[in-house]
Amino acid sequence: MNHHASRPVPVAPARGPRRGIAIDEMRLSEGFWHTLQSVNTGATLAHCLEWMERLGWIANFDRTAAGDTAGPRPGWQFSDSEIYKLVEALAWEHGRTGDEWADKTLEALVDRIAAAQDPDGYLNTCYGHAGQADRYSDLSSGHELYCTGHLLQAAVARHRTVGEDRLVAVARRAADHVCAAFGPDGNQGICGHPEIEVGLAELGRALGEPRYLDQARRFVERRGHGTLEPVVLLDSSYFQDDQPVLAAEAWRGHAVRALYLAAGAADVAVDTGDGDLLDALARQWDRTVERRTYLTGGMGSRHQDEGFGEDWELPPDRAYCETCAGIASNMVSWRLYLATGDVRYADLMERTFYNVIAASPSEDGRAFFYANPLHQRSAANEVRPDAVNARAEGGVRAPWFDVSCCPTNLARTLASWQSYAAAVEDRTVSLLQYAAGELEVRLDSGDTVRLRVATEYPRTGTVRVDVLDAPGGVDLRLRVPHWAAGAVLDAGADERAVDPGWAATGPLAAGASVRLDLPVAPRWTRPDERIDAVRGCAAVERGPLVLCAESHDLPPGLPIEEVRADRSRPPVDTGDGATVRVTAVRPAPAAPGTPPYRPGPESAPDSGEAAELRLVPYHRWARRGGATMRVFLPAA
Amino acid sequence: MNHHASRPVPVAPARGPRRGIAIDEMRLSEGFWHTLQSVNTGATLAHCLEWMERLGWIANFDRTAAGDTAGPRPGWQFSDSEIYKLVEALAWEHGRTGDEWADKTLEALVDRIAAAQDPDGYLNTCYGHAGQADRYSDLSSGHELYCTGHLLQAAVARHRTVGEDRLVAVARRAADHVCAAFGPDGNQGICGHPEIEVGLAELGRALGEPRYLDQARRFVERRGHGTLEPVVLLDSSYFQDDQPVLAAEAWRGHAVRALYLAAGAADVAVDTGDGDLLDALARQWDRTVERRTYLTGGMGSRHQDEGFGEDWELPPDRAYCETCAGIASNMVSWRLYLATGDVRYADLMERTFYNVIAASPSEDGRAFFYANPLHQRSAANEVRPDAVNARAEGGVRAPWFDVSCCPTNLARTLASWQSYAAAVEDRTVSLLQYAAGELEVRLDSGDTVRLRVATEYPRTGTVRVDVLDAPGGVDLRLRVPHWAAGAVLDAGADERAVDPGWAATGPLAAGASVRLDLPVAPRWTRPDERIDAVRGCAAVERGPLVLCAESHDLPPGLPIEEVRADRSRPPVDTGDGATVRVTAVRPAPAAPGTPPYRPGPESAPDSGEAAELRLVPYHRWARRGGATMRVFLPAA
Known part of the structure; x- marks a missing residue:
């Protein structure tokens, strides 16, 4: 049934005719995303590793393995997840390039992670050991299942790139533990921060283990019934525990929580064939995009709860637009694209890729924006280069944060970027994001299609696709972004205006060439x-x-x-x-000391x-x- | 030197020619503020008492007295301050009306408060006893000196209305303890939440004790050097510990903290004759009013830190405009008015009285707004009438809050409202806020001036003042608000247009009558x-x-x-x-799922x-x- 699960892709729906290209099916040669990915390779991965060693977040695993947990523990209760996101990034990096440093670094981290796992599969450095609070004693804020979810996603990346290995075995035991602890006869709670849902669903796909999907479905269904203990100043909408996923009209509360939950729910909806759930998510996407999304694609209008505001509440100056929320938004849009083929999802992903995700890292890949406001009122001071910085203020990219979710999230996203650039359905290859490079796509028929994309996008709007090899022919579809009124497609003899949506060609053979001109004038x-x-x-x-x-x-x-x-x-x-x-x-x-309001009009x-x-x-x-x-x- | 200190006024500068009228120098007879004050008398005082008994906040004093502090303690670490603010309200209430219930209720509370005081004068139910953290072990967030400051303000109200009594004795011991513990040879720290400054300065005025003013000055001078341990996500500007008071350009950070500090600093500046400090505060007031103040007079643009935003950052929908910040703003403006006689301070006070302070209580005086936004996007649900409500959300007045600073702050403000309605300087009585009633003002000369104010303000703009008695004559000044272009003063034969500022009369004798017409048309x-x-x-x-x-x-x-x-x-x-x-x-x-931005213009x-x-x-x-x-x- 799960015909895509073994390919190295970040998301592999068990049903449906459409798949994203695998990480090894496209090689970027130059340009915007090639540069970002190269900087990620050359700087960000090591940067994240160094900071987490320096702060003792990785050593938390060593202390847990050694039974030395009674003393103070550095890092927030969710710091394990940062190591898992780095492991996921390293897995994609090695899977994409075969890079040995990435592979060895990953293995060394897995050594330390594996050593901290309890015999029953529980794995967390903040709870459940000597001197710590009990396991699952604070579901609202403890983040244990959240951390586990990231562990599972890392293992999925490893499984799809190298197959069964020690990390996958650790994740399998952790997932089995979660199913036992939170199954039908277990704890009926949910985690305050969604992520376990997407981790379980994807690991279930990768390993062909239906129990994991069942447990993901359970977590999705349990949510929205107000069972999470409230946190000071925040109500249950903060963790999307105010309304069942099926009933919500729009995303609300903490943006990353809302979007990770939606991603997991989409995986559950697709794999269980739950059309009602998928429709609900599509409606929520529509409503959120129409009324709660910034021009940049950024989501999250409020600092207080890092959350969505109400409809039309989109202040540019206090826009939170967390980098992680942009990444999470693309996780959701990508799933909905794969489920529906609707070009609008890829449109929003482009907006978010260029204006949220690409905005975060510095040119050298060693500093990051956490929040991405659309208006800065006062020029920021320089950050302290060797200090942990407050996350949301500043207007200057910072090397690391007290809560440092964004750098590792960027690392895993950039390491796997081309996976979101194109999709395959039968003999049709759809180009969704434009970047110079070569594609070598293995169709389900067994034929391999080779394409070369030449473009300086987004500096210019011209995208040229040469068909290098296409036994049996290939149908191409090129996305025409919603803003691109006046685009022109030249497919040989056939130059014609194309509306936003898709510019499609008939079957093309080797030697064919297609040119799309998108109007990028300001x-x-x-x-x-x-x-x-x-x-x-x-x-x-x-x-x-x-x-x-x-x-x-x-x-x-x-x-x-x-x-x-x-x-x-x-x-x-x-x-x-x-x-x-x-x-x-x-x-x-106005006279001094006068309030800034005058007789009108x-x-x-x-x-x-x-x-x-x-x-x-x-x-x-x-x-x-x-x-x-x-x-x-x-x-x- | 301190010629006003013994009158029943909330603020009694030790220097300067100007004083506010005493609480017993004006009786409100009807109208806007009379109604609010009557509801405070008849409902809010008892309401606050009932809630604080119900929640166990008052019983914290009993448990401390009994040495029974090891178990869980209800309320936030600063809940003692709410009892003190209620005591202050009761003191003003009794001082204004002679109300026996207020007096007896106050005495009963003082019994319980006094019993909890340690032999060395320290008094706090959250720190320093069995099972609790040590005294002053968390200056950033512990609020111990903040609570003490409110105790001192309560004692000042009592001292000025009834003289020396047990509450005053408790406060004296507490203040002596603070001077010993935080004096030149003691702890060099400051409290994360200012309030001790204003409490010490005022108690020093009331008791003629210069050591208290010295200690207040010390706390003001120590602030702004980054000595407070930062709190997660907040930098030192949150508690105004980023810049010395003398150096700041505008108020910033947590609004109530900033304004309580400014009030205390103003007391210090006036009593020590520190013109530089007073000038700095006046500049900060100007800049804050010009760029960081809402049309309502509300201050505080941000939910995250209950704080001021940057210049021009005044979103109506997420306006915080905490009721307590409005009260604190008036505390500052009143002090600057008394120090300078500048009418603009009274103008802002009017704005804040009518549009922040009066907005908070419900008609029945048993529910309150904590935040006062200028734009509500979605109609609020009803509050739970018997539950503690989240403080800042909702759009419906709530009976009590998790952090419930506003109800008791309103209570003390409304109980003493007329103290801010007029000021006296030599033989001049200045009417600053308009309300129907009678004034009986004892001039320094010993003469007593009696005035009757008849007005339906703010429903109409006519204010009529009859001089009932004025041996030796009285000069009247009536404030013409800055918005009142086209005002007319009729002082007998002398009807004339008056500009915003002051409408002044020559010496008036008994039988004289003055009418001011303010244009209140929308x-x-x-x-x-x-x-x-x-x-x-x-x-x-x-x-x-x-x-x-x-x-x-x-x-x-x-x-x-x-x-x-x-x-x-x-x-x-x-x-x-x-x-x-x-x-x-x-x-x-727009098509469904389209971001809310379109081709322009x-x-x-x-x-x-x-x-x-x-x-x-x-x-x-x-x-x-x-x-x-x-x-x-x-x-x-």
């Missing part, structure tokens, strides 16, 4: 009338990239809060950004000379040092 | 161009009242997010609110018939049940 974008926080503003996008104004580029003496943009003129392309014409608003004069006139303001891609902001920044510019 | 107010979150919007104010739209008054089928107001027409007065003409915006149609047209929308005073919102609400209306 364009004004305005927000829905119901989003209060950016009323009267517009942003500029260029292809898939959201642009922003940084104080580095402002005329001297013009603070960012006084910039007003002339929306009557189209933005001018600069090749990788744009310029727009701006003036300065002159705030109404006239507005103050703009003043001063018009100037040209350069806008740069949002994902590159703050690379030139701390800056004030805004994506949405008030209109003149 | 008016449009627009926000400063730099406030992003309400760009393109306007609000309606009527006299000192901010108005709001509630869903109760919306035409059927018009959700509040689609209301657009016609600002070209002045609002129409309804006698206590206004109506404005509104239309509905028609959001641009055109905006969607409004549609539908114009309708008249009733606006009601903000302070009354949600009285008719859960509602969506907004103060700022987008312009058509």
